[in-house]
Amino acid sequence: MVDLSSLGRFSEPALLIMISLAGGPAHGYAIQRDITEMTSERPGPGTLYGAIRRLEEHGYIEALPAIERRKPYQLTASGREALGVELRRMRSMAVRGLNRLGLA
Secondary structure (H helix, E strand, O other): OOOHHHHHHHHHHHHHHHHHHOOOOEEHHHHHHHHHHHHOOOOOHHHHHHHHHHHHHOOOEEEOOOEOOEOEEEEOHHHHHHHHHHHHHHHHHHHHHHHHHOOO
16 A cells, blocks of 8 residues: 655655656756645755655655756656555545535
8 A cells, every 4th residue: 555654744745746746757946846836835945855855765756867967856657656546545535525515
């Protein structure tokens, strides 16, 4: 079973990074900018790169060869699977909550 909670305090930033990378490879600054567009909040470098490191350790993302001084990352197959599982879980919870509120 895939469980992003194993990423500890980096689980939410990790989810956002993975959503960003679902659109294709990107380097840290591009990921940070994409997350800011999605959430209106800019993750700090420590949070961003801490989550990137954890995602790499779990095999959910991998670094690609550097382009100039920028190091791009991409989702791995297991990262795509983990992201799909987590997003489906979140959708199920959202639908249930909206139904209970009478908003669905």
